[in-house]
Amino acid sequence: MKREELLILLVILLFVQGYLLRNVFSALLAFFILVYLTYLRSEFFPRIKVKRIIDKNLVEGVKVISKLKLKNTTNKRFKVSIVEKFLPIGFKAEIPDDFILNENEEKEVKYHIIPVRGTYKIKSPIVRVKDLRELYYVDFISDEEVEIEVYPSIDKIREDVKAERIDVTTAKALIGLQSLDIHSLRKYQYGDDLKFVDWKATARLRELIVKDFLKETESDVYIILDVGREMRKGIKNSKIDYATTLALQLVYALRDYRVGIIIYDDFGVKRKVEPSKYQQIEKIVKSLRVSPIHLDLISTKLSEISFKLSKESRDFIKKVLPIIKGRRSFSTGLIEAISSIPSPSFLIFISDITAHTSELVKVLSELKKKHRILLLTPNPILFYDESKLDREKILWLYKRYIEREELIKKLNKIVPTLDLGPSDLIDLIKEAIKC
């Protein structure tokens, strides 16, 4: 029920009471209340100008100040509240309390927004202007849109990667950068593995001395990240959010090496950062602005629709579809991505293996002749929203799980493959590699 409606009900009741009890005072009181309400309505005509000011480059999870410029163009006072209805999914806003906007006043309201990574166009919030009696309101919505880019947080990634660097054993397993031949002795530095301490030299020189090993050729490390549709589907926490975090953790852990990143989707290479040792994290963070696709917003029912096509039709569509989708040639994003890798390198693929399996198998088989490869694959089953599970879904997921297990075994024969869930980040990968 609305507040004003209660007063209208009172007016009606008073008229009825006056009629039944033969009391003119009831009718007069009702009339006075009615005139009072009419007066309030006729005096309520707010006109407010709204403009949002926000930084265009934001960092995921870091509070950012959203400034809202409000201008009251009338000579009335109003009570104003802010409703952040148009923020993208995952964004949080610390909305300020209601405040009074005086006559012809220009006010700047500041409050915090906590963004999630991706590129978004955000609209201004709803500015709800109420009369001082709070019986009526008008919502002001500005059509103005601000395009913002939210990058992953480097600090958060540093925090997640508790180990300062990927240790030597893991690096050796990963990249094979170190031989067993001793190159020289040097003073112990924080972060050096204690097992490389030369105890004899330490005793002789009375300070901790460690062995430096001869290095093999330092190959470049490429992280090849799939941001195709399959990866961006938002089931619970989208795989792409996880994959980008993992990629950044890898970049941070391998920051002593020349690390590059190639980001590709179903249609081609989207972004590429050449391997380098300097300011790589910052460069890669900026390249990783990928938003998840929230299927909940479209419809989850779509997956239940199945089309059965004949083999001929499927072959035909396979040939025609790339052209319809706007690809430049028949080569997919994956092929385009790997074709740009020059010398023998260490490649870390982060991809959903169920998306383009046969193509991935072919590519990996071919690449392993020239490069060292590690395949990290987010398991979609582990990313499934538990709240949406029912008997049929569980059976379907189990079938998928069995098929996937087979596929992982097959892929493991070609390259080391790790099946990952949303909580498996770099520590687990390191442990897995050691084993």
Next chain:
Amino acid sequence: MLSVILAIIGGIIAGIKTPLISPLIYLSKFKKDLFLILFFIYCIALCYEFKVGDVYSLDVITISAVLIPSILLLDSGLKCENLRLNIVDFTIIAIALLGLIVREVFLIVTLFAVCYQFSNDKPRKGIFVVLISFSLLILSLILCKNLLNYIGGSPTQVVFIAAIGILIVVIFWKRVEKTDMFT
């Protein structure tokens, strides 16, 4: 706060007890929805206690002493003003107390209180709405005196006042979004 004191003085002038509960209703204004519900009950109770049989033989001062403070009570309860009284409020109360002796003074001071309370709104169109509404009611009651002024004619007078009320609503009603209760 001013409206509560005026309501109590008005109650004393009219010889009714219901306005004595107005402080309780006023203090509930910090929960606006509760205030509206209590005001609803207050009005019903007030109309049970205070009865006027005929619009043409009514005592304008006595009726105004109850009616105007009731509207002031509604308005001050809905507004977010503080409980403190300023010098103007004290002056109005002091003069209103004189109204216990000279009733005409109370009518004048309540009308001044209305102007004072609504002056903060800087009303423009609203003034015309109020003036036209009351003028229309008074004029129609005068013009239709022959039709309405008869023994036992109070139900007809109530219907007539209701009809004028509806006419005003039809003329001046404006579409606005309304605030929900209990939000």
